Amino acid sequence: MPIDSVVVIGSGIGGLVSAALLAARGCDVTLVEAAETPGGKVRAVPVGGAAIDGGPTVFTLRAVFEDIFAACGAVLADEVVMRPASTLARHAWGRDRLDLFADPAASEAAIGDFAGAADARGYRAFRAEARRLFDALDTPFMRATKPDPLTLGWRMGARGFADYCTLRPYTSMWRALGGYFSDHRLQQLFGRYATYCGSSPFECPATLMLISHVEASGVWLIDGGMHQLALALEALGRRNGVRFRYSSPVHEIVIEHGRAAGVVLAGGERIRATSVVCNADPAAIGAGCFGPAARRAVAPVARRRRSLSAMVWTAKARTSGFAMLRHNVFFSDDYRSEFAALRAGRLAVAPSVYVCALDRNDAGHAPDGAERLQILVNAPPDGDAGSGTPFTEAEIDRCTLAMLNSVSRAGLSLDLAPATVLTTPGDFAAMFPSTGGALYGPASHGWAASFRRQGSRTAIPGLYCAGGSTHPGAGLPMAALSGRLAADCLLQDRASMSRSIPAAMRGGISMRRAMTVPAA
Incomplete structure (x- = not known):
């Protein structure tokens, strides 16, 4: 060997x-x-003769x-x-729309038109803070072996001490976002980045605002x-x-x-x-x-430390109404109650919905006929409970209807009949044992x-x-x-x-091994 x-x-x-x-x-x-x-x-999920992204x-x-x-x-x-995406994502609250762009100036202008000049200035300050947090932690934390708090401070060194003291670990992301945005919809939008690591914006530290800088630095569309x-x-x-x-x-x-x-x-x-x-x-x-x-x-x-799971529909579906781009988010009216339900082990009654339209680009051109979609709703990580899924068929049907109602509020009609595969927390738990279907490891809470x-x-x-x-x-x-x-x-x-490993040395004097005397 x-x-x-x-x-x-x-x-x-x-x-x-x-x-x-x-x-x-x-x-x-x-x-x-x-x-x-x-x-x-x-993973790629085969649906109706097409391969559809079923994961990130x-x-x-x-x-x-x-x-x-x-x-x-x-x-x-x-x-x-x-190829680089010029539009990062399209966001909707009912009939209200907001796009974020690769060009931060374009995003700032869009936020100003959407929520006013004060929140546009808040976005500028938020973006600077997110970049500062990312720059402070990129090399000493993310690209280094796992440190403890003292080791992290040592790695950041004297020049990074100011950043180390202001990493905002004790303030929740949601509370910190309230200091930048008066419009609760913007708190929702930028709080959603907590779900990128399977966490709640109400429980994860404000340090994770750095995730928004990662996305703002460039999103790429893979053919x-x-x-x-x-x-x-x-x-x-x-x-x-x-x-x-x-x-x-x-x-x-x-x-x-x-x-x-x-x-x-x-x-x-x-x-x-x-x-x-x-x-x-x-x-x-x-x-x-x-x-x-x-x-x-x-x-x-x-179990209480698990990150979120998800209900994921991979579909070749017919769509109409809402002008989708590649990445689309349809927000609920009450984010706090949504995450309270998830924490309690329940599916949200009115969930936020993410839709990835894999056949669309920045211009939003739709293909003829059915198109490939991944649709995601956050779910509790209890897929290993009982018989393998905590949800009955009736609960799954209600979740599907709630998802369709959420996107229809923004004008999107989905016909999932042509071909659809639903992956539940129970399915994810079977694929990834001992996780309950948690998709991101432990949650980043606290x-x-x-x-x-x-x-x-x-x-x-x-x-x-x-x-x-x-x-x-x-x-x-x-x-x-x-x-x-x-x-x-x-x-x-x-x-x-x-x-x-000891190596034999040439030459020298051969000596008998020393004998040790057991201690009394």
């Missing part, structure tokens, strides 16, 4: 990135995946992926066809859908020598002499390795899904949540974690960074262990 053999469990973005980077650095890498195709949550739909921080492809001897632009990114990362790994084993669920992570030593597949086959990178949700390790020996590697995740997220290293040497449920957080670029951090930690630990 090569001294640098690695098994990667799971072909989500974090696992694909780890595998490609480790192989590019000369490791012998085997990636095992329970599903038949790569991507994890970045917004691609940001392109430079993160450019750096990863470059480290593997490739160029992102040669592998994935994409063929987001799944093309997963396929490109798989091809990158193959070119560097990664072996991919699909339809190969892992039964156990093998622990020998206190460290990871490979995996046993569900069929009984054992794959030996000197290190293992697990791209599953760490909650699955802590729950014993990979065997009792590996269970102590991570802290268990309490000032300490980010520091409690599982890091790359675990309590078992040779076992590492990657993916959107680990540090630095949820979302495609964060999952990619987690994969890079896991690879870096593995290589650093391997180098350290190699240096610590």
Whole structure:
């Protein structure tokens, strides 16, 4: 067995990135995946003869992926066809509309027309604050191994001390937004960024306002859908020598002499390795899904700490009325009651709805006939309750009707009859065990949540974690960074262990081993 053999469990973005980077650095890498195709949550759902994104739909921080492809001897632009979006999203409150743009001046002007000059100035101040928070945390937190608060302050250094003291961890995002916007609709719009990491704007820290800066810095539209990114990362790994084993669920992570030593597949086959990178949700390790020996590697995740799940309709549908762009958000009238219901484990009576129209561009041109849509409504992460889903057919029907009513208030008519697949929290729980269908790992509620997220290293040497449920957080670029951090930690630990192995020295005097006397 090569001294640098690695098994990667799971072909989500974090696992694909780890595998490609480790192989590019000369490791012998085997990636095992329970599903038949790569991507994890970045999945394509076959509906009516078309492949429709059933997971993330917004691609940001392109430079993160450019750096990863470059480290593997490739160029992102040669592998994935994409173009920048000039309009970030279209937002609706009944018949009221507001678009946000890649050009911040255009967004500021649109907000002024929508809510008045004072809120336009508030947006300018909010945008500056979001950028400050992002710049303060990008290198010392998001691109570094998981720190504790003291380590983060040390990494930020004397020049960053002022930023460290004003990261706003003790103020909720919702309350902070009220200081910038008097129009509650703008609080809703920018509070929605909390859901990008599966959290509530009423419970997550204002620090997460930095997410809006990430999106304002550029959104890219990928030809063929987001799944093309997963396929490109798989091809990158193959070119560097990664072996991919699909339809190969892992039964156990093998622990020998206190460290990871490979995996046993569900069929009984054992794959030996000197290190293992697990791209599953760490909650699955802590729950014993990979065997009792590996269970102590991570802290268990309490149900109350889970992030949001979702009801996701992937459809080839006929639409009329509302002029959709690629990304569209239809807000409820009462955001607070919506999140109160989710916290209580219920579907909202009148939910906000996100619609990704995959066949539309910035100009909003609709295709002839049915078009590909992903429709999302936030849901509680209770998919592992009872028989596998907390919702009856009647509750699911009511949720579908509530979703259709929400978009119809803005003038959008949807005919889902041609072809539709609904994925519930119970379905997500089956795909991602021990999560209840939570799609973003633990929720980012409270000032300490980010520091409690599982890091790359675990309590078992040779076992590492990657993916959107680990540090630095949820979302495609964060999952990619987690994969890079896991690879870096593995290589650093391997180098350290190699240096610590005693080597025979030529020459010298041969001496008998010293005998020790037991202490009394």
